Amino acid sequence: MKVIVLGAGVIGVTTAWYLAKLGHEVEVIDRQPAAGLETSFANAGQVSPGYSTPWAAPGLPFKALKWMLGKHSPLVVRPGAIDIAMLRWIGGLLMNCTEHAYDVNKSRMLRIAEYSRDCLTDLRDETGITYDDRQKGLIQLFRTEAQLDHAQEDMRLLSDSGVAHELFSVEKILEREPGLSGAKHLLKGGLYLPGDESGDAHMFTQRLAQKAEELGVTFRYETTIEALDASADSILGVRTSAGRITGDAYVMALGSYSPLLMRPLGVRLPVYPVKGYSLTVPMTDEARAPVSTVNDETYKVAMTRLGDRIRIGGTAELGGFDLRLRRDRRATLELSFSELYGGGDLSQATYWTGLRPNTPDGTPIVGASKKFSNLWLNTGHGTLGWTMACGSGRIVSDLIHGRKPNIPVLDLSVDRYDRS
Template identity: 50%
Template structure:
């Protein structure tokens, strides 16, 4: 079987790897000159199954206006003359009910924990990838009086799903992250989540692509995909700037750009680009820099140690397919990391980046079959692309190759939006 995978971000690359493991002949098409150069390039650096939670939760409608009015708030909406933007916002608001949140949370956790099992299996098989990886968990420092109360609510949810956590006193927080002793914000305690991991997603993707190459995967970079061709019953070819390409099956893993290819086929994917920002700064003082990863609840940013670098990432901006670096968003990221680790980084050498997260209104990816029997989806992972990449890649590979997925897939396919 010849399978063509569209996209070589971490999700597409993982899909190609698992397809090759099952004996498929795999071709990967990518417009960039290498793997992992778009949304996977400079994300927060977190593999965070514990934080696999829907953006749409019951508190969002009440907080949204406050966020929009706060110049450092995590949410920005730039209205577009775009039906799909407004529809996505409306569908997200409909998912802010408690029953919808609980349903979506269960689906996301199942995927994230299954994906974590694949990361663990990698290590158990002796597969070593060089990506500045660590398995030291995530820290939530309490920097405001309300943080402890919010963490207790989070702890109740974690306990409900039997996920481990530990509440910490101030000295226990400093034992995990000594650099916080220099913070300009008061440190009131914290919570630690031991299951989470960290690393450089771009490095991981390029290493995984190289490993897939040893299994025979043919990565074709610099290829512009124009459209998918169909005879009305199945996909017959891919039209590219380098000619027509034919396969037996096709997997769409183009993130935010996936809907642009499926709409002409009559498949309306509820995936919208939500822009995130990051900064990367060299470590100036290793002892005063973060040791693993932590979440700054004031700005909703993640701060992660990646070898000799510090990465800070966050914000959510709805502005269409726009990757402009807005100075206000960048200033918020810098304020977050520099206030907590003032001596940790060389802040004269900051590199900024933005990427488009492919979000669904319920935050759950779209994976599996479509109305065309040889077209499969693996898209819509939002902020959890790396977290869920190995799990969704393996599930889709099992499906395409005629196997049975190892976990329940009800509610993960496009069918949940077309019923």
């Protein structure tokens, strides 16, 4: 079967890899000159199944209002960008801010994320691929007693899902992350997730794309996707800047841009671009740098060691498809890093922004499309595209191939929005 994959980010490339492994003819289309140059380019670097948590949670509306009054808020809404798409997405988010919805959403996010981490391990063993990867776990840092109290509920869900975890004292945190010793007075404790990993998603995506090419995958770079041609129940082809491209099946893996391509076909995907920022900092003092990866719960900032670099990523901004680099968002990343570590040269940092494709319930949309028999969806992974890439790529490939996936997947499809 000839399969056309739309998008050469980490989601599209992993999908292409698994399809090729199953013997399919695969073409990947992307407007960029190489793989992994958009949202996969400079994310936080975390493969964090244990940290897979929906934003929609009890108490979020109050927290969001409180955050937006602060100078270094983890969440920013740009008033000039408010439109129907944003309001609809916010409405869906608020509907999921119940205890029941949080439990359901987190449980299925953990399911696909844990499976994806296992798929990544198998892929790494099979190919020998390296990407500044480390398998040293993640520590979620708490600065307040309230954050520690909230962690108890997450620990219950982690236990229910069989995810290894441990509540760390400050002393135990410093044993694993001695670079935090200067910030000891700021910490109250932490949640350690030993199964989490880290690595450079861009490096991984480009190296896996090379291996996929060796399996026969064709990458059509610098090719703009203009529209999908469709009949009443199937996709007939893809109109691009290089002409019309056809196949037997199609995979939508365009992240935040997926809804724009589906809307003319009468399909509304509940995916909205949530802008995130990162700094990539040269490491100057290993003793004051992360050993692996930590998340500052107060500012919602992640700090990850990638070789001789430190990646600092975070913040959430609702502002449509605006990709401007804003100084105030950089200041939040710098503040969190300076307070906790400091072993990097911020003056030499590379500043970046990308659009995370978020669903209202936090779970990606993975599976068959409802309307078209030969169109498959692999989008809406939010901040967890790198974490869930291998698992969701393998699930979609198995479904296209007619093979039963290794985990339950019915509640990952777009149909769940109709059921709700």
